[in-house]
Amino acid sequence: MDFKDTPEQAQFREKCRSWLEANAELKVGQGRTVEGNLDEYLQKAKAWQKKKYDAGWAMLHWPEEYGGIGASPIERIIWSQEESKFDVPGGVFEIGLGMCGPVMMEYATAEQKKRYLPPMAEGKEIWCQLFSEPSAGSDVAGLRSKAVQDGDEWIINGQKVWTSGAHYSDFGILVVRHDPELEKHKGLTFFFVDMKSPGIEVKPIKQITGSAGSGSGFNEVYFNDVRIPDSQRLGEIGDGWKVAITTLMNERLAVGDARGSDIEDALTWAKEQDFNGEPMIKHGGVREKLADWFIEANGLKYTKFRTISALSRGGTPGPEASITKIVSANKLQSIGNFGIDSADMAGMLRQDTGGDLHAFQMAWLGAPGLRIAGGTDEILRNIIAERVLGLPQDPRADKGLPFKDIPQGSAN
Numbered sequence: 001m002d003f004k005d006t007p008e009q010a011q012f013r014e015k016c017r018s019w020l021e022a023n024a025e026l027k028v029g030q031g032r033t034v035e036g037n038l039d040e041y042l043q044k045a046k047a048w049q050k051k052k053y054d055a056g057w058a059m060l061h062w063p064e065e066y067g068g069i070g071a072s073p074i075e076r077i078i079w080s081q082e083e084s085k086f087d088v089p090g091g092v093f094e095i096g097l098g099m100c101g102p103v104m105m106e107y108a109t110a111e112q113k114k115r116y117l118p119p120m121a122e123g124k125e126i127w128c129q130l131f132s133e134p135s136a137g138s139d140v141a142g143l144r145s146k147a148v149q150d151g152d153e154w155i156i157n158g159q160k161v162w163t164s165g166a167h168y169s170d171f172g173i174l175v176v177r178h179d180p181e182l183e184k185h186k187g188l189t190f191f192f193v194d195m196k197s198p199g200i201e202v203k204p205i206k207q208i209t210g211s212a213g214s215g216s217g218f219n220e221v222y223f224n225d226v227r228i229p230d231s232q233r234l235g236e237i238g239d240g241w242k243v244a245i246t247t248l249m250n251e252r253l254a255v256g257d258a259r260g261s262d263i264e265d266a267l268t269w270a271k272e273q274d275f276n277g278e279p280m281i282k283h284g285g286v287r288e289k290l291a292d293w294f295i296e297a298n299g300l301k302y303t304k305f306r307t308i309s310a311l312s313r314g315g316t317p318g319p320e321a322s323i324t325k326i327v328s329a330n331k332l333q334s335i336g337n338f339g340i341d342s343a344d345m346a347g348m349l350r351q352d353t354g355g356d357l358h359a360f361q362m363a364w365l366g367a368p369g370l371r372i373a374g375g376t377d378e379i380l381r382n383i384i385a386e387r388v389l390g391l392p393q394d395p396r397a398d399k400g401l402p403f404k405d406i407p408q409g410s411a412n
């Protein structure tokens with residue numbers, strides 16, 4: 001595939017760039033972070049999303065009736081490439097627009113799409129994803145949260161964990177177990193839920209970065225006899241796994257491009273830092289690391305082209321998103337570790353303000369979370385082995401068993 005812009009695409013790119021130059025400032029260094037006052041940051045993020053929505057740039061590939069302009073997938077990518085060059089608030093709407101929106105688009109009723117998608121695109125309402133549980137992280141199908149049908153409603157009880165942005169979200173998508181008599185992948189049902197519903201309790205998790213409930217901070221979410229109308233079910237009863245897979249594929253695409261310190265930052269740092277009286281970049285071991293990261297960065301670039309090619313044909317994210325996520329998250333952690341180590345003992349003293357060292361520290365602290373979100377490295381390697389390389393599946397002791405009969409650990 002030729003990845004140079006066609007004349008029409010070049011014209012569209014220039015149109016994107018002109019609007020962005022008139023409404024935002026070019027990024028310097030790492031750009032904005034979600035440090036400081038969360039409420040203030042949310043207001044800035046909502047204002048930027050509203051400005052894009054009013055100008056037709058918010059979700060330009062969505063149909064017009066839901067807040068888009070019906071643009072092509074490749075035009076969506078061009079816009080994202082150009083917007084990434086500007087210092088604008090991000091991280092607030094990615095889950096809603098990148099994961100919840102596509103699921104609602106595919107499974108919600110026409111009335112629900114009309115009600116929920118435009119406010120999502122405009123930035124009026126924020127969405128989160130309620131999947132992981134204490135006993136179901138990478139193995140999402142092992143979740144234990146229960147849904148019991150009561151007439152035209154479902155009663156939900158259980159706990160979700162590592163839910164990004166739950167503390168400021170208005171709605172969330174939720175997968176729960178409706179029938180423990182079925183195999184674990186078959187007894188699941190999918191809903192969307194108002195996060196202000198009675199019985200929902202959100203508790204921020206104190207993170208290793210020192211933050212709790214800031215930015216896209218993680219949360220525990222408890223459901224205590226929460227009632228959800230059956231009209232908020234997405235897909236048929238028992239289709240929870242099918243709907244969840246749609247979400248997970250979009251999540252891997254959304255989190256696959258780990259943002260933070262990259263090869264350019266490491267290269268600049270190595271030129272500026274002293275090592276035994278000379279620039280660090282002259283050290284053979286440092287140059288070897290830089291070469292490795294350069295190769296990985298370019299491998300990611302061309303792997304993303306595969307995704308662009310699929311999206312331009314109207315396809316959905318495939319296994320290549322798993323490859324991108326594994327490599328980019330591990331590269332981010334490695335570069336962060338390099339920055340901290342090269343600063344010697346000062347590298348372990350937290351920098352609370354912006355700067356190169358602070359960016360390396362945040363990369364090192366945040367990368368482990370990215371290696372878990374959307375599937376751990378081990379899960380994604382299994383996906384690549386089975387679906388790309390055609391290797392046999394790992395033996396599964398729970399295959400064919402009703403969920404209630406699957407051993408759940410020690411009986412102490």
